[in-house]
Amino acid sequence: MDESKRRNTRQKDAVRHALGEAIGFVSAQQLHLVLRNFGSTIGLATVYRALADLAASGDADALQSKDGELLYRACTTDHHHHLICRACGKTIEIEAERVEKWADEVAKEHGFTQPTHTIDIFGTCLSCQ
Numbered sequence: 629m630d631e632s633k634r635r636n637t638r639q640k641d642a643v644r645h646a647l648g649e650a651i652g653f654v655s656a657q658q659l660h661l662v663l664r665n666f667g668s669t670i671g672l673a674t675v676y677r678a679l680a681d682l683a684a685s686g687d688a689d690a691l692q693s694k695d696g697e698l699l700y701r702a703c704t705t706d707h708h709h710h711l712i713c714r715a716c717g718k719t720i721e722i723e724a725e726r727v728e729k730w731a732d733e734v735a736k737e738h739g740f741t742q743p744t745h746t747i748d749i750f751g752t753c754l755s756c757q
């Protein structure tokens with residue numbers, strides 16, 4: 629690995645770590661500030677890129693805020709659902725309250741107890757269309 633690749637990996641690991649420590653969804657700017665406060669010299673553009681990479685590899689979930697800003701969170705083992713872009717792999721966490729109800733009802737109708745489910749929706753995201 630050459631030096632620039634090594635540096636990229638190191639910076640991505642730092643972003644991944646900071647994201648794992650963050651509570652809830654955070655923006656690239658917030659994460660950048662946190663990393664800076666801990667003495668990192670990482671640039672905002674690098675944070676953006678690392679977050680996009682993490683979202684594409686499924687390590688992070690993205691969420692679009694009301695004002696159009698992308699927020700990120702480390703993908704957790706808590707039960708949740710994803711909307712995944714087939715082309716670039718961008719992963720967005722989705723609200724699926726209706727799915728929870730529907731899954732429980734279907735299981736109950738058939739006399740099944742303790743139902744669990746795994747549901748991810750695949751499609752093509754706005755920037756890949």
Ligand SMILES: [Zn+2]
Binds near residue numbers: 704
């Ligand atoms: Zn997730």
Ligand SMILES: [Zn+2]
Binds near residue numbers: 713753
């Ligand atoms: Zn896409």
Ligand SMILES: [Zn+2]
Binds near residue numbers: 709727728
């Ligand atoms: Zn669910």
